Structures are given as structure tokens and as C-alpha cells.
Amino acid sequence: MAQSASPPVHRTVPSPAGRVHLVEQGDGPLVLLVHGFPESWYSWRRQLPALAGAGYRAVAVDVRGYGRSSKPDDTRAYRMAELVEDNVAVVRALGEESAVVVGHDWGATIAAHSALLRPEVFRAVGMLSVPYTPPGGPRPRDVFAAMGGEEEFYVSYFQQPGRAEAEIEPDVRGWLAGFYAALSADTLPAAGAPDPHFVGKGGTLRDRFPTGRLPGWLDERALDVYAAEFERTGLTGALNRYRNMDRDWEDLAALHGAPLTQPSLFAGGTLDASTTWLADAIDAYPVTLPGLVSSHLLDGCGHWIQQERPEEINEILVGWLASLPRPVRGR
Numbered sequence: 001m002a003q004s005a006s007p008p009v010h011r012t013v014p015s016p017a018g019r020v021h022l023v024e025q026g027d028g029p030l031v032l033l034v035h036g037f038p039e040s041w042y043s044w045r046r047q048l049p050a051l052a053g054a055g056y057r058a059v060a061v062d063v064r065g066y067g068r069s070s071k072p073d074d075t076r077a078y079r080m081a082e083l084v085e086d087n088v089a090v091v092r093a094l095g096e097e098s099a100v101v102v103g104h105d106w107g108a109t110i111a112a113h114s115a116l117l118r119p120e121v122f123r124a125v126g127m128l129s130v131p132y133t134p135p136g137g138p139r140p141r142d143v144f145a146a147m148g149g150e151e152e153f154y155v156s157y158f159q160q161p162g163r164a165e166a167e168i169e170p171d172v173r174g175w176l177a178g179f180y181a182a183l184s185a186d187t188l189p190a191a192g193a194p195d196p197h198f199v200g201k202g203g204t205l206r207d208r209f210p211t212g213r214l215p216g217w218l219d220e221r222a223l224d225v226y227a228a229e230f231e232r233t234g235l236t237g238a239l240n241r242y243r244n245m246d247r248d249w250e251d252l253a254a255l256h257g258a259p260l261t262q263p264s265l266f267a268g269g270t271l272d273a274s275t276t277w278l279a280d281a282i283d284a285y286p287v288t289l290p291g292l293v294s295s296h297l298l299d300g301c302g303h304w305i306q307q308e309r310p311e312e313i314n315e316i317l318v319g320w321l322a323s324l325p326r327p328v329r330g331r
Contacts, residue, residue: 008048013093015086017077018070021062022090026052029327030096032087032122033060034114036105036129037238038176040067040229042222043104046310047317054318061090063107065237067229075161078240080248084114088121098327102126102265102317104306105274106241115262116255124324126265126317128305130274131281134288136256140245151198154205158242165235167204172235173227178209180218185271185302187215197273217307259287265294265320267313269301294320 008025023041025048033044044060051058062069064086065078072078087110091099101122103111108127115125116135137143140155147153158164168175181187182196187210189196196208214223230238266282266289268275275282275297285292296316298309306313 006052012068013090015064015070015089015093016082017064017072017086019068020064020070020086020090020093021068022059023048024057024059024094025049026055026057028055028057029321030057030059030091030094030099031321032090032099032101032111033058034087034101034103034107034110035060035063035066036103036107037241038179038226038230038235039105040226042225042229043304043307047306047314050310050314051317051321054321056321057094059090059094061087063110063238063241065240066233071233071237075240075243076247078237079244079251080110080113081117081251083110083241084117087111087114088118091121097121098123100124100126100321100324102128104128105130105303108132112260113252115260115264116258119262122262123327124263124265125260126267126320128267128313129269129272129303131266131268131278132260132264132285132288133278133281134255134257134259135249135252140249148198151200154197154199155242155245157199157205158239159245161236161243164205164239167206168230168235172230173223175206175209176226176230177214177218177223178206178211180223180304181210181213181215182208183272183303184215184217185269185300185308187213188271188302215302215304215308217304217310260289261291263291263293263324264289265316266292267294267296267298267305267316269298269303269305269308271301272303272305274303293323 012019035043041060048058101111108130115122144153144156
């Protein structure tokens with residue numbers, strides 16, 4: 001039976017980089033929510049009360065480099081292993097021994113690696129939009145360079161320090177509106193239009209963003225919240241995640257091919273390029289996610305899955321969480 005949830009509370013807790021800002025709601029077993037690019041804790045605004053009402057202590061963080069969390073200057077401080085330790089620090093600072101970790105977009109990858117590197121802390125893992133792919137394979141830089149052909153894949157574009165910042169920061173709000181629209185089901189570019197994941201020669205990502213209206217899930221107020229955070233912090237901290245992919249590949253060499261064995265969840269949208277490009281990763285789940293409990297592809301949904309389809313995702317998350325064993329000392 002749903003419980004009456006207390007209002008969300010903002011706080012900061014110590015982390016290896018200095019501090020993590022988080023928003024907490026509810027009591028019960030801890031569920032850590034990790035956002036992606038270019039978002040913040042606010043992307044979980046519709047999940048926090050739902051999880052709290054279902055009897056969980058829901059905590060949405062600002063990832064290192066975002067919002068009110070610390071933003072180290074050193075690009076190397078955004079390696080995956082560092083972000084995992086931030087998540088561990090949050091669990092410990094909240095007085096817990098373990099947590100379920102759920103992530104979206106880059107947050108899905110951070111959540112997966114949190115479970116992979118610190119299984120004694122993260123007892124289950126949920127991934128939204130981006131499927132789990134074990135560490136390993138070819139060097140990421142080479143993979144992304146080969147994807148564009150005569151054009152440039154957005155990940156390669158983001159990897160050069162200062163380049164994407166020069167495009168985004170003169171008009172953060174307008175850029176975010178276009179980026180969100182480009183990956184949303186109801187504002188996707190028309191069939192046959194140039195792919196907004198790629199940059200034409202001498203161009204920018206923004207050249208291919210749809211214009212004219214916001215996606216249905218994003219009103220002017222929500223856009224203002226996102227824009228205000230990035231106008232204050234800049235984009236470098238967020239983009240530094242892309243600039244460490246080769247370092248992660250080296251750091252995690254001993255775990256190449258490693259499966260995630262904890263109970264797991266995946267949900268993606270059928271109109272999301274992340275799930276279509278990585279269809280082979282989803283097909284490999286019997287090997288890479290042997291603890292998979294629940295897997296969903298939401299028909300007609302784009303990339304921003306928990307914001308585009310909040311009620312469906314809330315139902316999926318609550319059902320999955322209810323299937324998990326209760327932690328011995330969860331609050």
C-alpha cells in the first residue's frame with residue numbers, strides 16, 4: 001500500500017572530490033538515482049515521490065561536475081572509478097550499508113560500474129536507456145572515430161576540450177532545448193533528416209536540432225531549471241565524462257567481459273538510438289546480465305525515458321524493487 005511521503009529534502013554530503021548534492025525523499029531501503037547528460041537530480045523529480053510513496057528512501061544525486069556537487073578542474077577526476085566512489089560515499093554518508101542503484105543515460109553506465117566495482121555496496125542495479133556493455137572491446141576512441149564516416153560522431157566531438165563548450169555556453173537554454181527535442185519521441189527530426197548525433201564537416205551539433213517547440217515532457221519551467229544550473233556551472237564538468245572513456249578502458253582492463261551478477265533491470269525506448277545501436281548488447285543479456293529480473297522496451301518512447309513516460313517507469317521500478325530481497329539493515 002502506498003505511503004504518504006514527506007517532502008523532498010536537499011542536502012550535501014562529503015565525497016572524495018569534496019561534496020555531493022542530493023535530494024532525498026522517503027524512508028525505507030535506499031535507492032540511489034543517477035542522472036545522465038545533460039541533466040541533474042531534477043530528471044528524477046517524478047520518481048522521488050513515487051518511490052518514497054512505495055516505501056523506499058529515494059535519493060537523487062547531482063553527479064560530480066553537475067549542479068551543486070563538486071567540480072574538480074582536473075579532467076582525469078571524472079574517470080568512472082572516481083564516480084563510483086562518489087556513489088559509495090553517498091551510501092556511507094547516509095548511514096547505509098547497501099543500496100539499489102538506478103541510472104539513466106551516462107547514469108546507467110555509472111550505475112552499472114558501481115555494481116561491478118563495488119558489489120558489496122550495490123546489491124541491485126537498474127539501467128534506463130543505455131544497455132549494459134561489459135568493459136573491453138576495441139579502444140573507444142577508435143570505435144567512435146569509425147562511426148561517422150565523412151561526419152563526426154557526437155562523442156568524438158565532445159572529447160576535445162573546449163570545443164563543445166564554445167557551441168553550448170553562449171546560449172545554454174536554447175542549446176538544451178534543441179538537444180532534448182532531438183532525442184524525444186514527439187520532436188524527433190523527420191525521417192530522412194540529417195542525424196543529430198553527428199556533426200557535419202565544419203558544423204556543430206546544433207545545426208541539426210529540431211526547432212519550433214519543446215517536447216511534451218519539458219515545459220518552460222523545467223527547461224529554466226536545467227538551464228540555470230548549466231549557466232551557473234558551465235558544461236566542462238559534464239563533458240569531462242566523455243573525455244575519460246579511453247582512460248576508463250585502460251583502468252578497467254582487468255574486468256574486460258565481466259558480467260553483472262546482481263539482480264538487474266533494463267528499460268529503453270524503441271525510438272531511442274541508444275537501444276537500437278546497442279541491440280547486440282541487449283541480445284547478450286543472458287550472458288552479461290545473468291541476474292536480469294525485468295527488461296522492457298517502451299514502444300514509441302525516446303531517450304528521456306523516465307521523463308517522457310514517468311508513470312510507466314515508476315510502475316516498472318516499484319514492481320522490480322518489490323521483487324528484490326529486503327536488505328538486512330535497510331532503512
